[in-house]
Amino acid sequence: MHxxxxxxxxxxxxxxxAKAQQFAKVKTVWLEIGALSGVEADAMHFSFEVVMQGSxxxxxxxxxxxxxxxxxxxxxxxxxxxxxxxxxxxxCGSHQLQIVDGDQMRIKELEVE
Numbered sequence: 605m606h607x608x609x610x611x612x613x614x615x616x617x618x619x620x621x622a623k624a625q626q627f628a629k630v631k632t633v634w635l636e637i638g639a640l641s642g643v644e645a646d647a648m649h650f651s652f653e654v655v656m657q658g659s660x661x662x663x664x665x666x667x668x669x670x671x672x673x674x675x676x677x678x679x680x681x682x683x684x685x686x687x688x689x690x691x692x693x694x695x696c697g698s699h700q701l702q703i704v705d706g707d708q709m710r711i712k713e714l715e716v717e
Contacts, residue, residue: 608654614711615661618659627716629661630716632665632714633667633715635668635709636708636709636712637709638672638707638709639673640689671706672705676702676704677698678700678701679693679698679700682696686706
């Protein structure tokens with residue numbers, strides 16, 4: 605379950621920002637997670653709760669913002685929504701798609717005290 609290590613990385617970033625911006629408690633964490641990132645939301649919620657125990661984000665709420673997959677079709681030049689890697693272009697049927705968005709995960713916002 606790689607979501608556990610992702611949550612550990614999120615906690616490291618939160619701790620770094622707490623030192624830099626001098627906050628003591630995190631109430632809510634908003635994560636943007638792309639549809640093509642391979643991150644499962646349910647596993648992320650479970651891992652988040654486990655990893656944050658005893659930290660400044662203990663009892664924090666995790667909000668996930670889903671980012672759709674977006675790709676550029678090389679043959680027809682259209683930007684298209686994709687549900688998974690290796691989808692075909694709905695306009696021309698090509699599989700020559702370059703992913704533009706939706707393959708990332710990032711901390712969008714923190715609500716802190």
